[in-house]
Amino acid sequence: MKKSFLFILVTLACWMILAIFRVPFVESETIQDKGLLYLKNLSISELASLEVTSVSKTQERMADADAAIYVITSEDIRRSGLTSIPELLRMVPGLQVAHIDSNKWAISSRGFNGWYADKLLVLIDGRSVYTPLFSGVNWDIQDTLLDDIERIEVIRGPGATLWGANAVNGVINIITKRAQETQGGLLKAGGGNLEQGFGGLRYGGKIGTVGWYRVYAKYFNRDAFKTKDGHDAKGEWDMGRAGFRADLEPSVHDSFTLQGDIYSGNTHDYFKDLPSQKSPFNDDVKTDLDGGNILGRWHRHLSDTSALTFQVYYDRTERRSIYIKETRDNFDLDFQHSFHVFKRHNIIWGLEYRLTHDNIPTSSVFIFDPKSRTDHLYSGFVQDQISIIKGRLDLTLGTKLEHNDYSGFEIQPSVRLRFKPDKYQTFWAAVSRAVRTPSRAEHDMNFVLRRFEIGPSKNILLLRGNRDFDSEKLIAYELGYRIVPQKRFSFDIATFYNVYHDLRTTAPGPPESGDELFHEQNVKVIPVNIINRYHEDVYGIEVTGTVQVTPWWKASASYSWLKLNLHTKRTVMNLEVSEGSVPRNQFSLKSYMDLPHNLQLDTLLFYVDGMPDMHIPGYTRLDLRLGWNPMKNLSISLKLENLLDNQHQEYRSIGNLAASEVPRSFYGKITWHF
Amino acid sequence: MKPVFLCGWVVLIVFLFANSYPSVQAGFKPDQVKAAYIYNLPNFVSWPDFQETAGEDIFIIKVLGNRSIARYLEVLTQGEKIKGLPISIVYIDSIYQARNCKILFVDNSYEDAVTDGQLADLANNGILTVGESLDFLKKGGIVGLVPVDKRIVVVVNLSMAQRARISFSSKLMKVAKVFQHEQGEE
Numbered sequence: 096m097k098k099s100f101l102f103i104l105v106t107l108a109c110w111m112i113l114a115i116f117r118v119p120f121v122e123s124e125t126i127q128d129k130g131l132l133y134l135k136n137l138s139i140s141e142l143a144s145l146e147v148t149s150v151s152k153t154q155e156r157m158a159d160a161d162a163a164i165y166v167i168t169s170e171d172i173r174r175s176g177l178t179s180i181p182e183l184l185r186m187v188p189g190l191q192v193a194h195i196d197s198n199k200w201a202i203s204s205r206g207f208n209g210w211y212a213d214k215l216l217v218l219i220d221g222r223s224v225y226t227p228l229f230s231g232v233n234w235d236i237q238d239t240l241l242d243d244i245e246r247i248e249v250i251r252g253p254g255a256t257l258w259g260a261n262a263v264n265g266v267i268n269i270i271t272k273r274a275q276e277t278q279g280g281l282l283k284a285g286g287g288n289l290e291q292g293f294g295g296l297r298y299g300g301k302i303g304t305v306g307w308y309r310v311y312a313k314y315f316n317r318d319a320f321k322t323k324d325g326h327d328a329k330g331e332w333d334m335g336r337a338g339f340r341a342d343l344e345p346s347v348h349d350s351f352t353l354q355g356d357i358y359s360g361n362t363h364d365y366f367k368d369l370p371s372q373k374s375p376f377n378d379d380v381k382t383d384l385d386g387g388n389i390l391g392r393w394h395r396h397l398s399d400t401s402a403l404t405f406q407v408y409y410d411r412t413e414r415r416s417i418y419i420k421e422t423r424d425n426f427d428l429d430f431q432h433s434f435h436v437f438k439r440h441n442i443i444w445g446l447e448y449r450l451t452h453d454n455i456p457t458s459s460v461f462i463f464d465p466k467s468r469t470d471h472l473y474s475g476f477v478q479d480q481i482s483i484i485k486g487r488l489d490l491t492l493g494t495k496l497e498h499n500d501y502s503g504f505e506i507q508p509s510v511r512l513r514f515k516p517d518k519y520q521t522f523w524a525a526v527s528r529a530v531r532t533p534s535r536a537e538h539d540m541n542f543v544l545r546r547f548e549i550g551p552s553k554n555i556l557l558l559r560g561n562r563d564f565d566s567e568k569l570i571a572y573e574l575g576y577r578i579v580p581q582k583r584f585s586f587d588i589a590t591f592y593n594v595y596h597d598l599r600t601t602a603p604g605p606p607e608s609g610d611e612l613f614h615e616q617n618v619k620v621i622p623v624n625i626i627n628r629y630h631e632d633v634y635g636i637e638v639t640g641t642v643q644v645t646p647w648w649k650a651s652a653s654y655s656w657l658k659l660n661l662h663t664k665r666t667v668m669n670l671e672v673s674e675g676s677v678p679r680n681q682f683s684l685k686s687y688m689d690l691p692h693n694l695q696l697d698t699l700l701f702y703v704d705g706m707p708d709m710h711i712p713g714y715t716r717l718d719l720r721l722g723w724n725p726m727k728n729l730s731i732s733l734k735l736e737n738l739l740d741n742q743h744q745e746y747r748s749i750g751n752l753a754a755s756e757v758p759r760s761f762y763g764k765i766t767w768h769f
Numbered sequence: 770m771k772p773v774f775l776c777g778w779v780v781l782i783v784f785l786f787a788n789s790y791p792s793v794q795a796g797f798k799p800d801q802v803k804a805a806y807i808y809n810l811p812n813f814v815s816w817p818d819f820q821e822t823a824g825e826d827i828f829i830i831k832v833l834g835n836r837s838i839a840r841y842l843e844v845l846t847q848g849e850k851i852k853g854l855p856i857s858i859v860y861i862d863s864i865y866q867a868r869n870c871k872i873l874f875v876d877n878s879y880e881d882a883v884t885d886g887q888l889a890d891l892a893n894n895g896i897l898t899v900g901e902s903l904d905f906l907k908k909g910g911i912v913g914l915v916p917v918d919k920r921i922v923v924v925v926n927l928s929m930a931q932r933a934r935i936s937f938s939s940k941l942m943k944v945a946k947v948f949q950h951e952q953g954e955e
Contacts, residue, residue, distance in 0.1 A: 130797060131844050134805035139813065139923070140944045142805055145797060146919045158881065170865050245862065275859065276866070304847075344840070396837075519881070579881050646886025 158579040161491065161513040161523035162254075163189065163589035163637060167247040169272075174687045174697045176720035176734035178241070178290055178315070178762075180269065181234045185701055186683055188653035189251045189589070189637035190265070193703075193745035196755040197289075197320050197330035198362040200234045201746050204251045204265030205593065206633050206659055209671040210749050214263035214531050214567075216254065220271055220354065221429070222390055222408050225261055227451055227470070228421060230534035235362055236384055236412065237269075238336060240295050240311045242281060242766075245272040251637065252591055253571045255507035255529035256493040259447070259474055263529045263569050264593075271354075274299055274307035274342040280769040287734075287762025291316045306343040312336070319363065320755035321742060327365075328755030329379055334360025348396045355389035364416075365753040382416040400441070401434035419461050423453040439485075444477040453535065462541040462612060470500040470535075489513045501533040502566045519580045525573045530566040537564045537599070537625050541612060544623065552617045555609055558601065559622045567627065568596045583643035590636050598629035600669045629672055632660040647689040655681045670747070675708030695722035709747040715739055728768040736760045802921045803914045804841035807874055807899060810912070811851045813941035816871060816895055817934045828854040829869065833861050833883075834876035870896060875910065877901040885909050892933040906948040911935065913948065924948050 134142070157166055165187045177183050181200040185192045191208040193201045203212035211231030217224050224237055247269050254266035277299040284294040293316070299309035316333040338356035345351075364380045390408035397403060406429040414421045431445035449472040455463040478493030494508035509527035516522070536542075542558040575589040601623045609620035635657035643649050659674045670676050684700040697720040705713035717739050722732040737743075737759045748754035807830065828851040832839040839860040846856040859870065864883050867873050873896050875883060880900055888909035891898050900910040906926040911933060913924040923945040925937060937945070 131801060131805070131841055134797065134801055135808065135845050137805065139806070139809050139941060142802060142809070143920065143922060143944050145802055145921070168863055168865075170863065273860075276861065344843070396840075583884055643884050643886070646884070646890065 158519075158577060158585070159513070159515065159521055160577075161489070161511045161521070161525065161575075163251040163573065163575055163587075163591070165189075165249045165251075165587075165639065167249070169242075169245055170687070171685070172241050172244055172247075174695065174720065174722070175685070175699055176697065176718070176722075176732060176764075177699075178293065179234075180237055180241075180247070183241075183247060184249070184267070186653070186685060186699070187249045187251075188639045188655045188681070188683070189635070189657075190249065191677060191681070194320075194757045195746045195749065196328055196364070196752070197317055198235045198332040198364075199330070199752075202232070202234065204249075205591065205635060206657055206677045207264070207671050208677060208746075212671075213534070214261065214569075215265045215267065216258055216262035217267045217269070218258070219269045220352075220390060221392065221406055222388060222410060223425075223427070223449075224410075226412075226423070228423070228453065228455075228535050230261065230531065230537070233412075233414070235332065236334075236358060236360075236386060238313075238334070238358070239269075239271060239338065239356065240281075240297055240313050242283070242295070243271050243277055243297065243309070243311065243340075245270050245276070251589065252525070252573050253507075253509065253527040253529035253569060256476060256478060256495050256509040256527065257443075259476075259495060260497060260499070260505055260507065260530050260532045260566075263531045263567070271340065273352075274309045274340050277309045278307065281766065282769070283764060283766040285762050285764030287760060289318050289736075289758065289760035290762040291318050293762075293764075302341065302343065305345045306341060308339065308341040310337070310339045312338075320758060322753060322755055323744065328753055329363045329365035330755060332360060332362040334358060334384070336360075350394045350396075352392040352394075353390070355387065357387035359383075359385045365755075366751045380416050380418065382414060384412075384414055386410070386412040397434070402432070404431045405429070418458050419455070420458065421453060421455050423451060426450045439482045441480040441482070442477070443480075444475070446475045448473055460543045463535070463539050464541065464612075465539065468535065468539070472500075473498045487515055499532050501538055501564075502530070505530050505532065505566060519578055521575075521577045523573075523575045523577075525571070527569075527571050527573075529569045529571065531569075532566050533564045536560060538562055552619045553615065554619050554621060555613070557609070557620045557622050559604070559624050561625045564599070564625055565597055565627050567598050570594045584641070586638075586640045588636065588638045591634060593633045595629070595631045595633070597627035598631055598672060600626060600628045600663075600672075602626050602628070628663055629669070630662045631672060632662070634658055634660075648686070650684070650686040652685075653681075653683045657681075670708055673708045676706050678704035678706060678713070680704045693724040695720075695724075697722070703745070706747075711744055711747060714743045714745070716743075730766045732764050732766075734762055734764070798837075799916060799921060800835065800837045801841055803874075803901070804838050804845055806914055806921065806923065807838070807842060807872060808845040810872065810897070810899070810941075813938040814897060815936050815938075816897075817936075826854065828852060828856045828871055829859060830856065830872045830874070831859045831861050831867055831870040832874045832876075833864065833867060834879040835874065836860055838874060838876070867891060867896070868894065872897045872899060874899045875901075875905065877905070880905050880908070883908070888929075889932070892929050895933050895935065897933065897935055898929075903948065922946060 157164060167183055167186060172183060181192060181202055184190050184202055189205055191203050193208060195201055195210060199210060201208045201210055201212060204215050207214055211229040213230035217232045224232055226233055250266045254262035258266050277297060279299060281297040286292040295313035297309055297311040302308055314335045319331040320328045322328045336356060336358040340354035343351040361384060362382045366378055366380050388408060388410040392406040395403040408427050410425040412423045427449045429447045433443040435441050452469040454467040456466060474495060474497030476495035478491060480489055480491045482489055491511040494506060497505050507529050509525060511525040514522045538560045540560040543555055544558050545556040547554050572592045577587040579585040604622040604624045606619055606621050609618035610616060635655060637655040639653040641651040657677055657679055659677060661672055682702040686698040688696045690696055699718040701716045703714055705711055716737050718736045720732055720734045722730060724730045737757060742756035742758040744754060744756045830842060839858055842858045846858060849856060864887050873891060875898060880902060885908050888898055898910045899912045899914060901914055903913060903915060906913045906924060909929050911926050911929045914921050915924050925945045926948040
């Protein structure tokens, strides 16, 4: 079967070469430039008498999107005063964001929240940061200079047809600004009680006449939270990071992007009663985090309705603590082509290949078999947006076919329908299938849950991967409506009904000898096997509205409601599938006010329902930010977080990780543009 | 394997033909003509505060939400000067990045998102806002490049121009149409 994929790749290569060579025959730069130079020499009255062709634009407006989409803008980033990407996601309706400890978050879309929430795909400038080890996102290493983020697009619901497996309940696209838009210098520094000290420096300049670059460096040091009874919960962390981005536009048609980051830092965790007997018992566990990535992208604008994108990246991550050491290298090739045919069809298709190689040495609690593994992922997708009634009714059909080394072939189709009764309103509906593919851990892991001795035999309760573990599957039905009238007001509602099959759970297996696995005598293993069993329905509503109350005051409110309905009896191990493990109601409010004397007063309010199965009560969080621009290029701000209580818990303790509570905090910041 | 190969090549050939766009150009693209208009506009516009802000050393044109126009403008302005200043074309995708320029082009996909207040604020700052519809002028935009029967017509909103202390030369006024508020009703 692999040969046929090889064939597809060869075909792709041939096709790309042909496509590129065909371009000059279709619409060359010289013809376009000549056309423009001709126009340049026309007088304004001649311009007024010129006939033009009518071409519809491929660019989609967010207001027209046929999905539940929410965009965090650079204004939101600046005015919220939040200092990390995970915290920014709190403002998105339908997302569950919980701070576990100072350096860990549980973030999911439409339920199933956990430390490694596995149904949400996250990309930074087209680079997937979803880890194939545990399925999920290591939020502690996902960062950049927040001032350089153009927007964060959050799509709730399956995005698998375009984005691939694991985009089951949502996709988060973090998009940084082009280097053109970050010219000049920026220096910022600040600190407070939790944010003990942070700083960032960026400088952007030109490369000849056709290119731009920026370089940046940032550092932060965050303090630990406290436990319920006021003890230090550990969790303090610090990280330094540097990177660059260069954008070259040598012609009207081509743009090239080269970007990269490197980072280094460490986190601390407080573990209680670890099952390890072999290693030195240690409740303060330090994890070293290092990594880097480099990405190149070439975009060719073939015509107003057609474009090619070719992207390649390499990403390395290292995570080292006494309990787990993981090094991982990802290499990815991605190709996309969009074009119009027969006037009504807007087609986009693409191919992707990804290689991931890891090395996980045996520790006192983790034994991976094999220790090192190389996996290949091949995928292709095609999507056709058919304009049934021009500008009114569109039907989008698409599917993704991918092959991975764990569950083999996966097909992820979707059908979307969009109706626009006028230019302000959009109704949309969609049915999609998506899968969450097995992780390396679910196949190959042996994790020591507990060790105990009975007589001469050493007993080990072992959470064990399963080679037959299959993908988790979703069929999602979605319906939404959005209105963006001319002035000052927008409103968006999305509803969904998700049907899941083969969700993960665990089942105990018969005891067996563990002498071979642990290289010890008289070891009896009591396995707890990872299996596919649960069948669950989830449904919910997400509403958001924005009002520009006056030219100086903008306010926005969001509400979401979520219900889980598990059809299988739950075991103790799988809390995240239970009804009582998600906040049923969530509400948020944001308000940005421009006051006289260059002052800004910004407010964020979040209400999150309790999670009875986790014994987490509901909480209300209020944040205030006061900003002042004494000069055009200087801004000073003061941010107060979590004003309403001393501290509150947002997520349960996980395994042996001590539970900690989010405290009230403040910081001051100064930003200078030069 | 052979049938697979055959299928693959059939797919390849189908794609190659499917990809044959009409290469005959019936006329100029609207975005090209609009870019040419924007490039020409400074010749017919005077900004009174140009003297006051003599410290300015660059003429900035910002384009909100239309990369094609931004690129066409880059080609048109290459090596050129406007009012003796080198030109910089900046593509932006939020109205909040719109300050600090002389001309702001607003793509029609962004017209709904831009408020009356924001357009008035830009006018107060002497920024010449250029849009693509009468709705845009109704909201408080200054110049509209409006398609009328396969042609692109310049429509000016004189009251907003006055607010921005911008004046148009007689040469432009001969070609341009003057926006009347009733026109805003489509």
